[in-house]
Amino acid sequence: MSETQSHLRESTTNTFIAWIVMxxxxxxxLTFIVLFGQIEVRNENLDIVQVWSGKIIAVGLGxxxxxxxxxxxxxxVSSILQxxxxxxxxxxxx
Numbered sequence: 273m274s275e276t277q278s279h280l281r282e283s284t285t286n287t288f289i290a291w292i293v294m295x296x297x298x299x300x301x302l303t304f305i306v307l308f309g310q311i312e313v314r315n316e317n318l319d320i321v322q323v324w325s326g327k328i329i330a331v332g333l334g335x336x337x338x339x340x341x342x343x344x345x346x347x348x349v350s351s352i353l354q355x356x357x358x359x360x361x362x363x364x365x366x
Contacts, residue, residue, distance in 0.1 A: 283354035290346035297339010305332035 309329055310322045 281354075281357055283350045283357055286346060286350040286353060290343045290350060293346060294340050294343030297343065298336050300339065301332045301334075301336030304335055305329055308332075 305328065309324050309332065311325045311328070312320050312322055315321050
């Protein structure tokens with residue numbers, strides 16, 4: 273096995289994908305909040321003002337939490353894969 277193939281394992285690839293999912297989830301949630309978070313409402317003088325919508329911010333936070341949760345689960349799968357890869361290497365060495 274060459275040197276590059278020994279470092280490229282399923283657990284390493286899965287860890288990389290998990291971190292990408294978590295980062296993209298945070299970026300997507302923050303982008304959603306910034307783009308759609310402010311709404312226009314009328315105040316007491318019937319002027320149109322922009323305020324932050326609590327519902328839109330909650331949805332954006334949900335997007336962030338969803339990305340973090342899915343990334344965390346992928347990291348757990350990665351740790352299980354790493355355990356079995358190490359176990360396989362030790363069994364081959366014995």
